[in-house]
């Protein structure tokens with residue numbers, strides 16, 4: 574599925590956010606609970622985040638052009654970063670409101686109907702979260718998975734708020750309401766921090782996942798022989814786009830054609846296992862000491878993910 578269709582799912586998330594915000598605001602208005610207010614405020618973040626996701630998917634989907642030779646995939650990280658900042662802002666508003674209410678507690682009203690509305694909103698969020706995560710995983714969209722996970726955490730916080738507000742109604746302990754709002758605020762702060770951390774790491778060219786690197790290493794290991802050696806494996810991702818590069822050492826007497834045929838074969842095998850991967854192979858003569866001394870920091874021997882190791886072949890320099 575192209576980014577165009579993925580965009581539809583981001584719009585689904587926007588629409589859900591608007592409906593859920595309406596329902597949760599109504600629940601807060603009826604009950605005057607800051608716990609439910611914190612839940613409603615969180616929904617405004619969802620709408621903003623979903624809108625940013627729409628534009629990020631649109632930008633990331635644009636093909637490479639004369640100005641951006643490697644495509645626009647990193648736009649997805651910018652979206653996740655904006656979402657992180659929005660979450661931090663929402664958590665600040667929630668914590669401030671909760672502290673105020675903690676200092677001057679107030680009774681809650683119409684708790685039954687308020688909670689029923691809130692639960693309806695959460696059910697809606699839960700269904701859409703499930704759809705977004707499923708579609709996002711299938712199409713390797715950082716944006717959709719992040720949005721879905723975000724909605725899923727909302728379902729859990731809403732459940733906590735509903736239980737707490739119900740407990741306030743039963744026990745009459747009014748301070749429990751702002752206390753649960755503080756817990757919600759702290760959880761949102763944590764989620765926002767995580768999104769910021771991940772998006773910054775992506776923008777700084779974090780290597781591919783262990784799963785992806787294991788696939789590449791498996792292909793290389795199958796081609797390793799006394800006359801073919803690999804080193805300097807480097808990788809990075811730009812949203813859905815993957816980039817892999819490494820050196821392939823062959824006898825200096827090999828023809829350009831033979832070396833390129835092998836490189837092409839390896840590129841095809843990697844592409845079959847990891848679609849949308851750009852592979853760059855630097856070919857070097859085994860006998861040349863310069864070929865062995867050019868491994869960049871961070872890509873030293875042996876090539877491996879954090880799980881598997883690709884030990885040096887029978888040839889060493």
Ligand SMILES: [Zn+2]
Nearest residue numbers: 833834836837
């Ligand atoms: Zn070529």
Ligand SMILES: [Zn+2]
Nearest residue numbers: 820864865867
């Ligand atoms: Zn090299």
